Amino acid sequence: METLQFKVANMKCQGCVANVRNGLVTVAGVNNVDVDLGRAEVTVQGDHLDRQQITAKLAQLGYPEKA
Numbered sequence: 001m002e003t004l005q006f007k008v009a010n011m012k013c014q015g016c017v018a019n020v021r022n023g024l025v026t027v028a029g030v031n032n033v034d035v036d037l038g039r040a041e042v043t044v045q046g047d048h049l050d051r052q053q054i055t056a057k058l059a060q061l062g063y064p065e066k067a
Contacts, residue, residue, distance in 0.1 A: 001031070002049045006042045007066040008058055011035070016063065023061040027054055040066075 011017065017035045020042055024033045031046040042063075044054055055065050 001045055001047060004044045004049050004051055004054065006044070006055070006058060008040055008042055008063040009066050010063050011037055011040050013037075019061055020058070020063055023057055024054065027057050030054070 008020070011020070014037070017037050020035050021033045024030055024042070024044060027050075029046040029048045029050065030044055032044070034043040034045075035041070036043075042058070058065055
């Protein structure tokens with residue numbers, strides 16, 4: 001199992017956390033999504049994860065990855 005971490009923008013509330021979780025579980029290979037609202041971090045676990053695909057989904061959801 002792989003683990004990827006992302007720092008994201010625009011997360012302000014528990015609704016944002018739910019949006020990120022619900023959106024990322026639809027990405028192929030994603031088995032678990034952990035969101036830390038205070039740190040604006042998202043940790044994704046799964047098999048054969050595609051970082052670019054996850055980053056694109058985060059941006060689509062309105063939470064782009066911070067550089």
